[in-house]
Amino acid sequence: MMKSCAGLGSVWLASCLPEIIAAQEHAHRTAQSGAPSGFEFFAPGDAAEVEAMAAQIIPTDDTPGAREARVIYFIDRALATFAAQERAAFVEGLKQLQKKTRKLFGKAKRFSDLSAEQQITVLKMIETSQFFELVRTMTILGMFSNPEYGGNYNKIGWKLIGFEDQFFFQAPFGSYDRDYKG
């Protein structure tokens, strides 16, 4: 059986390590070439569907979300490289998503065309599926991994949670040690 990102953990990532390294090198090259240069795996329509899902998983509100963090480019590159084994799951999952969308909201609709409320309704119906967990995992990786992998644009993910990647910090580190008297 193909290992799936859905149960993603250390082991799955470990098994992907050589591919992750390749993806990193690939990402470096892409990063040097400036703005995202289109998709390597997704057809543009499919990218819009996945991006719409990601944007409900980590939505845009008073702060930027998965969309602004360019998570979709991370996912695309992941599927083009170290997560290539998940391509079939994406293709199948998107079919199911579109089926649910049409059933609920009419034949002409695509998931990404729906209102936010409608999208949430659809996602609530599939939130326990493997596909949803896969997209959730990939969204999180894209939001919070090093920007060189294509997502976490402008460190949007890290800024959201208050994480800083620095080689040097000085005490005090937090609020409780600020006035420490010993």
Place this chain on the structure above:
Amino acid sequence: MTNERPHFAANAEIDFVIVGAGAAGGVIAKELSSAGFRVVVLEQGPYMKEPDFEHDELKYMRQQAITNDYKRQPNTFRKTEKEKAKEQPAIIYGRMVGGSTVHFTGNYWRFHEIDFVERTRLGAIAGTGFADWPITYSELEPYYTKAEWELGVSGLAGASPFDPPRSKPYPVPPLPIKSSGVLAERGASKLGWHAFPAPMAIISQPYRGRNGCLHCGFCEYFGCEVAAKSSTLATVIREAEKTGLCEIRPNSYVQKIEVNKAGLVTGVTYFDGNRQVHFQSAKAVVICANGAETPRLLLLSKTSLFPHGLANSSGKVGKYLMFNGHAQASAVFEHTLNEFKSVAVSRVIHDFYDSDPKRGFYGGGGMDLRFVSYPMGFALRGLPPDAPKWGREYKAMLREHYTRTVHANGHTTSLPVETNNISLDPDVKDAWGLPAVRVTYKDHDEDMKTMQFFQERCKELLQAAGARKQWFRPLRGQSFGFHLLGTCRMGEEANKSVVDKYHRAHDVPNLFICDGSSFVTSGRGQPTLTIQALAYRASDHIIRMAKSGEIKSAV
């Protein structure tokens, strides 16, 4: 750089082969080569250095970038010997020059006096191999001191009322307190407990030519880019190479310890990085491959003379595996802690270190507050179990919790149980065609009770520290170990243990074994300093025996 490292010709006469360049192997390599012996260290993993390390969670997530690789080195696991083991990750260790000291957190408590004599003090415990050590704390004390000074340990002598006697203070002062440390102190003092500065194998200021910690926060699971973490890679291995008498040979995967008809070790057979098989002869062999790989290698080395595995006339090779117990409760606080900065732990609590018969069960441990959580891992599974998994509220919680969360941890005893062990899997093979590590493990009832006891203390501590909201996950029996202890235990009696008090195999006079496998009991959850104190002590005795001609050699 590479060319400057010592390299012996294929036909050179070698005194010692050491298997494994980790916590113990690094120390012994330095000691033996400094005493004038020619040493080859065979390490299965690569030789990485500071420039190779980086802040990259995706790559290093859960440390697998520099640890055993389940794809090539599968494990199998079962709870009891009646079951058929299933393939799943069951152990983890650093697979590189420096071993687990490269990616560890660096908690460096000494064992206390009681750890060595618990059987005498507390009596037998049914269904276990609970025993005293063949050495006492006072015999090991000079070697604890030596380890702290040779390797570089930060701490404050006398700060804990429970600390065992020491002959010298720490070589460098403690690292700065973090918010988690302040909260540990706050909670502890309300409860009448004592929080003291954590002894850490991370230097707080320059020491012996290395830089002090820059508090980047990438300790656990990562290699230190500035060599402030006192790994054997950053310390003794470098010094061993400087003697010109120690060759570190990375990417060398040992498959068998070879013996002659007289039952003496002649050397080891290993695969190089291209899977070519080599034989390295030596006058004596020291195995420091960790509590899983050491017994596995002995079991793989069976011959007609040693039908149950090398050095295994007692049948104890691989037995009495101990993981240490772990208990945890979590909390979110009103203000930011920013635990992603600096080292993991700045205060430790030892009020429940000793076993207390009044509790009704054996066991004890230490406690700390920490939150080692990198952004991806946090977003995947760092929120409370009842938190939403996606959407607006999920995002709001990520934002609120990351800088405000902390875990209280209990690090506890594991009893030595013979049916908890490392053996060779009969079916599953590694990528080199050798039988995989099979782990059989079920926490003893008293260990579960100890973990439960500590989880309650963790909750109390967080409450007393002023937690805004608390949560915990129900305790479950462990099926995964990173402290790999007890599987070639030390002892006076050759039918009950694998090595003697000098780490010499009872059955093979020129074979030594020193790592976590030597432990008789588990201690309280931070084994590495004790592994290294044992390694310094073993080195002294190996040198003594080698110089006096007491080590018979086949070469």
